Amino acid sequence: MAPRKRSRTKIYCHYCDVYLSVNTPTARNGHMTGVKHKMNVLAVWKKIMPKPDQPLPPGLP
Numbered sequence: 001m002a003p004r005k006r007s008r009t010k011i012y013c014h015y016c017d018v019y020l021s022v023n024t025p026t027a028r029n030g031h032m033t034g035v036k037h038k039m040n041v042l043a044v045w046k047k048i049m050p051k052p053d054q055p056l057p058p059g060l061p
Contacts, residue, residue: 015040 010019011028016037020027031037045056 013037015044 009023010021011023012019013031016031020031042056049056
């Protein structure tokens with residue numbers, strides 16, 4: 001009997017509009033801490049919260 005292949009579920013990032021082909025904690029962490037991802041999150045939050053008196057979510061520049 002052949003060994004079962006593990007499912008390779010791709011993770012989708014709504015902020016970056018990309019699929020992460022490697023579903024490991026290290027790959028997800030690398031993506032979430034990347035500059036492009038942080039800038040995309042910042043751009044989305046600026047659209048959602050255009051008022052200057054509202055603070056940005058923690059962890060963003």
